[in-house]
Structure formats: structure tokens, C-alpha cells
């Protein structure tokens with residue numbers, strides 16, 4: 001019996017080879033019909049024996065193209081038509097291709113051709129196909145076809161065009177399709193931008209790297225600065241030039257086998273390394289790791305990633321390098337350089353050579369950073385390879401633009417059940433990031449065709465993103481408290497509704513009382529939140545200077561708990577103090593000059609790190625807390641310092657006084673730093689566990705959400721999560737978006753969208 005069925009498929013099914021896949025599937029089963037792109041995904045009409053049509057429908061889900069993601073599929077019987085073939089119907093203009101694929105690492109088929117001397121694209125660094133290559137970073141506008149990408153200036157040659165037009169070909173509708181005859185080309189420049197590419201540019205770049213020089217390499221989302229990772233003086237040179245002191249460098253290695261020489265690679269980690277997104281994966285160093293300490297000083301982990309452009313493969317292969325430093329092409333904390341001329345201007349003091357090309361990057365996009373856990377990966381920086389894949393929400397939402405926080409900024413646009421987070425925009429306190437913020441926001445609105453009904457922003461009056469939001473006219477503006485947004489982000493990602501107990505631990509977030517929060521337990525729903533408990537307030541002497549200089553926080557805590565008595569404590573930290581500097585600090589505190597109060601968990605970690613002698617000043621964000629975590633090493637101490645709860649009004653205050661007394665006792669007894677660090681971590685786990693139990697008794701809620709940058713600390717997050725789970729709590733954490741401020745915009749959007757819904 002003949003049947004005809006209309007099948008609607010939504011999800012990521014455009015620009016990922018879905019139509020040719022369906023075409024081949026239909027042909028192999030001798031079915032007729034058609035497929036076309038729609039604004040929601042694709043519509044398939046398929047006709048044949050009812051048996052074959054059933055099998056066809058089942059196969060759609062079995063082996064879809066690797067980059068596709070089917071979210072819903074519906075089928076409907078429709079009247080039979082007379083036809084003889086299966087056709088791919090080209091989408092009518094304005095058909096609206098809403099989901100654009102992210103940039104994808106070169107696939108194994110293309111890699112094979114790249115290294116095959118008989119192939120016409122042998123060693124051609126711009127080889128790609130429907131299953132791989134640049135997407136998001138070369139798109140100017142929608143619909144996504146060649147004319148609206150930076151490949152528009154390269155008309156395809158006859159052979160490339162034939163591949164592009166043939167549904168049986170792997171390059172059918174591969175928009176960036178190119179070959180040495182018609183596509184972009186590599187160039188090598190010296191540091192003044194002079195073309196010196198006679199001969200093989202890759203070979204000459206390899207020679208320079210071998211000589212310990214710095215080469216700027218144009219990648220997918222921007223320039224990298226590369227040096228030989230096993231040459232310590234080259235690494236030092238790069239640090240000096242980039243003015244990047246101590247912050248770890250990412251390392252590119254040829255394959256997982258090589259990664260194992262340097263790091264311990266679990267199954268989850270090797271999957272992450274080899275995934276099409278090719279993120280930087282944070283991995284613990286192997287016992288006999290040869291990598292010099294220069295790469296990641298005082299850090300147990302290395303950031304490792306595998307090559308993802310054909311050019312990376314050529315560089316590693318021709319140079320036989322086992323590891324290259326590949327760090328973003330910028331001065332510390334500025335946006336990554338993308339334009340050729342801009343790169344030469346901004347990087348000429350950093351790089352000796354530029355390995356560049358004439359395919360423009362239209363949108364900068366930094367490398368993503370993930371950390372494997374026992375069960376999956378956690379996002380630390382969600383950017384290249386993941387953006388603009390949406391976070392799938394539980395229900396359709398009003399369209400919101402959420403502008404994020406100040407550090408590690410991302411913005412988020414929602415439409416229907418999709419929340420689109422931007423790439424990592426960076427630290428908005430850096431003026432060079434302002435332009436990128438506006439550019440990324442506009443671009444995302446444009447390619448996703450979203451006109452938001454409201455804008456969500458952080459309550460901090462000094463955040464650039466907040467000031468920007470408040471200047472927008474004729475649109476609903478919704479201010480969202482920072483830690484409310486963190487917990488809502490976790491709720492939205494996990495499709496939670498109603499209320500939860502939220503534990504939000506981070507460095508800085510503006511509170512509704514004008515103080516700086518960061519050690520918060522909140523009764524949270526999308527509509528509102530209530531503060532159940534928080535760390536006790538202490539002054540931050542010098543405001544942001546106290547973030548850069550953790551010793552100030554140690555003084556603040558000591559003074560807060562013990563007054564000037566602390567000057568007589570027989571511990572190394574106090575003995576090394578310069579009394580005059582400390583007096584200035586204490587006077588600031590006494591007179592409340594530039595000393596805002598904070599309940600920040602990050603500042604508590606800073607104070608402890610300084611007090612036990614780990615770090616007095618930081619060179620990058622959260623350095624003291626990270627080194628405090630790393631200092632645990634092999635300690636197995638189960639001891640715990642006492643933190644106490646004191647009810648005050650509606651909330652509970654977590655007092656740190658007795659904890660500092662116990663810690664000072666350990667210091668006097670010369671207890672090992674590893675043990676003190678571990679005991680401190682144990683006490684933080686214990687107190688937030690206690691608060692959660694108390695909150696459960698008070699509210700009857702059993703769901704706990706953990707969010708905020710402090711949960712990037714694995715010791716803290718693993719221990720707290722398992723304590724809570726074994727006490728019967730349902731615990732939710734973040735994996736798709738960062739728990740830190742990179743995930744803030746999702747929570748802001750969820751809260752603002754909720755406030756725009758008709759209530760009742």
C-alpha cells in the first residue's frame with residue numbers, strides 16, 4: 001500500500017548536511033517526495049510503501065549527520081501525489097534559517113584528503129565540507145548561503161561548483177567550499193606586515209617556531225600567538241611580550257596519545273578533546289609531565305586542545321611538534337585580533353611572523369574552555385564550537401536581550417524555546433571590549449532575526465553592560481540581582497520551575513542593599529528571591545584594590561574579628577606585614593573610606609590564601625582561590641574549622657570568627673599548608689550543607705541549585721554536591737553554560753522573560 005507522510009523535524013538541521021542525508025536515505029529506499037528548509041527546521045514529504053516509509057522515519061533518528069541535533073519530530077499522513085523522484089527544494093528567500101551552525105573542526109574525511117598527495121586539495125589549508133569548517137565566524141547575514149559569508153569574494157571554480165550542486169557529494173551546499181584554484185590562500189608576513197611568502201609559508205613558519213620565535217597564526221575566530229611549548233625560553237619570551245604573567249597558556253597537541261604524555265586523560269576527557277567543538281580541556285598533569293612550569297605556574301592542570309583547522313594540522317605535522325602554545329592573539333584581556341591589518345598593528349610587538357590568509361573572519365570567537373567531571377563536561381568558557389547553538393528551554397519565552405555582567409561577559413537572546421548565548425565577549429572594564437560587546441549583540445540579533453521585547457541587566461550601577469542597557473529607549477528594562485541570575489541560570493538550564501534553594505558562591509555581585517554579595521543562600525524562583533543566609537559582612541579596604549591584593553582581605557578579616565590585637569599574633573603573615581601600610585588600610589576601614597562591605601565567598605578564599613602564605617597579590621582573576629584549591633595536593637585531613645550560624649532578622653549570618661581562630665592555631669603550630677587548605681575547604685562544604693538542611697526544614701524544598709564562579713573549584717563543588725545528594729537533596733549544577741559570570745545572561749533572560757509573561 002502506498003502512503004505519503006509529512007515529517008517536520010526541528011532542532012539543528014540546517015547547514016549540517018541534513019538535506020543530503022535525507023535525500024540519500026530516500027533514494028536508497030526508492031521513496032519519492034521532497035525536503036525543504038523552514039523557519040523551524042526542515043519539512044520532509046515522503047511517499048512509498050508504508051513499510052519503507054516507516055523504516056525511513058525510524059532511520060532519521062538512528063544515524064543523523066554528526067552535527068545535527070533533532071529536538072522534535074512530528075509526522076502526518078497526507079494525500080498521495082504523482083511524482084517520480086525525491087527532490088531537495090531550495091528554500092524560498094526569507095524562508096528564515098534560524099539556527100546557524102557553529103564553527104566545526106575539520107572532519108576525518110577532509111583530513112584524509114588534506115594529507116593525500118593524490119587529492120586535488122592536498123595540503124590546502126581551507127579544505128572543508130558539509131560536515132566541517134567555518135560557519136558562525138564567516139556569516140554576515142542570513143539566509144546562510146555563500147553570498148552572505150566572507151567566502152562571497154571567491155567565486156567557485158567549475159569543479160567546486162559541481163560538488164556544491166550534487167546532492168550525492170559531501171560538499172553539497174557546503175557554503176565555504178573551495179580549492180587551491182578558486183579559494184583563499186595562505187600568506188606569511190614579517191612583523192611589519194611585509195609579504196615574505198615566497199616558498200611554503202607553513203614551512204617557514206615551522207622554522208621560526210623551531211628557532212624559538214613567536215608566530216601569529218590566523219585561526220577560525222581570531223589570531224593565536226604560537227610558540228614551541230617545549231622551549232622554555234620561547235614561552236618566557238611570549239609571556240614578557242604579551243605581558244601575561246602566570247596566567248596559564250593553552251597547549252595544542254596533535255592527538256590524544258600525545259595529550260597522555262603530559263596529562264591524565266579520562267574517557268570523558270578524550271571525548272571532549274576529540275569532539276567537533278575542539279574546546280580547550282583542563283586536565284591534571286601526568287606524574288612525569290615534561291611541560292615546563294612556565295606554561296601554567298603553580299597549577300595542577302594544563303589546558304590542552306587538539307588541532308581544529310586544516311592549518312593547525314599542517315603546522316603540527318610539518319613541524320613534528322608535540323606541543324605548541326596557542327594563546328589568543330591579544331595583549332592581556334583585550335579582545336582577540338581578527339582582521340589582518342588590525343592584527344599587524346596590534347600584534348607587531350608580540351609576534352615575529354604572521355601566518356595569515358585572505359578569508360576574512362567576520363566575528364571574533366575565542367576558544368572554549370571545559371573541564372571534564374566524572375559524568376560529563378562543565379563549561380568554563382562557552383564560545384567557539386558551541387555558539388550559536390541554543391540552550392533549549394522548557395517552554396517558549398518572550399524574546400529578551402540579557403546583557404550579562406562585567407567580567408567574562410556574554411549576552412543572551414531568547415526566542416521561543418531557544419536561548420542563544422553569545423560567544424565570550426570578555427571583561428567590559430577593558431575599553432577595547434566595549435565595541436565588541438555592541439558588535440556581538442547586533443550581530444546575534446541580526447543573524448537570529450530577534451527583536452527583543454525586553455532587556456535584562458545586572459543591578460550594579462557601574463557595570464558597562466548596565467549603563468548600556470539603561471540608555472536603550474522604548475523597551476521594557478528589567479534589572480536583575482546578580483546571584484538571583486546565577487541561580488535562575490542553573491534553573492533554566494535544568495528546566496526547573498517553582499522554587500529552589502539556591503547556593504550562589506562567587507567573587508562579586510551587587511546586592512539589593514548596595515553591598516557586595518557573593519556567599520549567598522537564596523530561596524529562589526524566577527519571579528523573586530529571598531536571602532536565607534549569607535557570609536558575614538567585612539570591609540573590602542580599597543574596593544577593587546582588595547580584589548587585586550588578597551593580603552588586604554586577610555587584614556580586613558583579622559581586624560574585624562580581633563581588632564588590633566592581631567598585630568601580636570605569632571604567625572608568619574603578621575610578622576611580614578609592613579606596619580605603615582597596614583595602618584593606612586585600617587584607617588580607611590575605620591573611616592569607611594572606599595571600603596564597601598562584602599559577603600563574598602571569593603574574598604574569603606582570598607583572605608585565607610593570603611593568611612596561610614599562598615598569595616598576597618594576584619595577576620589574574622581568582623588566582624589566589626585557584627592556588628588555594630591546588631594547594632590541597634595529597635592532603636587527606638578530614639578536619640574542619642568551625643563556621644557558625646547566627647539568625648539575624650529573616651536571614652542567617654555565617655560567622656567566620658571561630659574559623660579564623662582555629663586557622664590561626666594551625667598556623668602557630670606550623671601545620672602544613674595542604675592540610676590547612678583542605679580543612680578550610682571542608683569547613684565551607686560543611687557550613688553550606690548545614691544551611692541547606694536548615695533551609696529545607698524551613699521551606700520544605702528539597703531541590704538545591706549550585707551556581708557562581710566558586711563552583712569552578714572542583715574540590716568544593718564535588719564535595720558539596722555529594723554531601724547534599726547523600727542527604728537526599730536533589731542537586732542541580734550547570735554543565736551547558738558556565739557556572740561563573742559567563743552564564744549570568746541566561747539567568748537574567750529567564751527572570752526577565754518570566755516578568756513579561758501574563759501572570760496568574
Ligand code: ZN
Nearest residue numbers: 107110129132
Ligand atoms: Zn569535512
Ligand code: ZN
Nearest residue numbers: 157160179182
Ligand atoms: Zn575550486
Ligand code: FE
Nearest residue numbers: 506508509741
Ligand atoms: Fe558572579
